[in-house]
Amino acid sequence: MPKSKSHSLLSPDLLGRLERLELVSRKVFRGRMKGERRSKRKGESVEFADFRQYVPGDDLRMIDWNLYARLDQLFLKLFLEEEDLHFFAMIDASDSMNFGDPTKLHVAKQLAAALGYVGMCRADRVTVTALGPEGRRAPVLRGRSNLLKMLDYLDSIEPGHNVSLHDGIKEFSLRTAGTGVAVLISDLMDKAGYESALRMLIGRRMDVFVMHVLSPEELDPPLRGDRKLIDIEDGDEAEITINAYVLEKYRDTVRQFIGSVKQFCSRRSIVYIPVRTDTPVETIVTKYLRERGVVR
Incomplete structure (x- = not known):
């Protein structure tokens, strides 16, 4: 595999720092094999x-x-x-994730790769998977020697798997046995909602973490004037005039949405982690995820 492929997700410096970390589970799971x-x-x-x-x-x-x-x-x-622990990283690969610079999907891949490598370094079982059809090919990995295999799989994930979060998690649950630490990496932009998907993971007795990935442009859009907005996933259209009042209403709606997700997660012992795509993945993993108890 070309070096550029791995470097696009995990730099050599970050790999060295990840080797010193360990995934944290708030629950006790009975492992299948001896680990570290x-x-x-x-x-x-x-x-x-x-x-x-x-x-x-x-x-x-x-x-x-x-x-x-x-x-x-x-x-x-x-x-x-x-x-050993079984670590699952589930990546939302819908079209809405193909937005921003870097895209939300690229950042999601970086986060999944970083956490997956931490698990493999500790001899945990690791499954990094896209929601939807791509998830059927996801291998179960163990040991740092499988890093390139994980990066190959992540590199193959393309946006456009517009399954709902509910259907994606349902398919994941049907093809995956056992329990463990489950991290959902998504923008949670699903017209059908995210609630039923998270309830399914809780029902599986998973230790659930949600990494809510949003771009700066979504939080504070640099738009003005007359615009035609098109939903990238289902093609719905809306014509709108964007002015200061509309932008403030939009920002307020986004704040309410984020607040509702935080509240939903808090009430169900799900760890909620906001992620901005303009934050370096090194900072997210070694600082924010440590503060929120995902790694130590």
């Missing part, structure tokens, strides 16, 4: 954690006989268990 993650559950690894009193039926091999000789009581040695 310290679990809150107690297991049988080599790192000691604590003692507890013996209960009939416990494994006699775990009894601390030295402690028994001193205290004349049976105690079991507990150890921290290492487990």
